[in-house]
Amino acid sequence: MKTMTLRITMLVAVLALAAGTIGCARKAVEAPPEAPPAPVETPTPPPPAPPEETSPPAPAPLQQGDFQDVFFELDSDNLDGTSRSRLDANAKLLRDNATAQITIEGHCDERGTVEYNLALGERRAQSARDYLVNAGIETARIQIISYGKERPFDPGHTEAAWAQNRRAHFVLR
Numbered sequence: 001m002k003t004m005t006l007r008i009t010m011l012v013a014v015l016a017l018a019a020g021t022i023g024c025a026r027k028a029v030e031a032p033p034e035a036p037p038a039p040v041e042t043p044t045p046p047p048p049a050p051p052e053e054t055s056p057p058a059p060a061p062l063q064q065g066d067f068q069d070v071f072f073e074l075d076s077d078n079l080d081g082t083s084r085s086r087l088d089a090n091a092k093l094l095r096d097n098a099t100a101q102i103t104i105e106g107h108c109d110e111r112g113t114v115e116y117n118l119a120l121g122e123r124r125a126q127s128a129r130d131y132l133v134n135a136g137i138e139t140a141r142i143q144i145i146s147y148g149k150e151r152p153f154d155p156g157h158t159e160a161a162w163a164q165n166r167r168a169h170f171v172l173r
Contacts, residue, residue: 062097067170070128071163074109077123079131087128090170091135104128105169106146107153109162114148121146128168143173 068086070079079087094100106121125144133139153169154161 062093062100062172064172066093069170070168072124072166074166077120077127079127087131091132091137094137101141101173103143103145103171103173105171106144107151107165107167107169108149109165110149110152117148118146121148124168
């Protein structure tokens with residue numbers, strides 16, 4: 001029995017020793033934490049090239065038909081809204097073509113005396129010229145002339161024909 005007790009004691013001692021070595025296992029050395037991966041640098045695309053400097057296309061050369069006539073009421077040289085719009089368009093043409101020169105012809109219908117219509121035609125041409133000058137067109141680029149009733153656009157003898165003849169007509173020089 002003594003041997004048996006001795007054996008059990010030894011077995012307990014071996015087991016205790018084994019348990020102690022197992023329980024007291026070395027602490028594992030922790031690896032330092034991994035650094036986060038470096039961001040992948042994507043190459044920055046070069047800035048877009050600036051657009052090529054291009055000048056606007058030159059306006060087409062002026063032609064006689066580019067200008068708009070201005071029409072007047074009977075015995076009047078006053079400009080209405082439609083007349084001013086047409087003169088604004090004519091002023092733009094002249095600004096876009098800085099060397100262009102014009103003659104403004106004043107016309108009247110067949111009613112009235114020759115002298116009266118010549119004076120009225122001149123006032124109509126003057127009214128159109130004054131508007132263009134106020135819009136920035138140089139006076140030296142504009143001549144005026146009155147034809148009174150001598151050059152009708154429409155030779156008819158009706159109100160519709162007369163309305164077409166009461167005008168300031170623009171002629172490219």
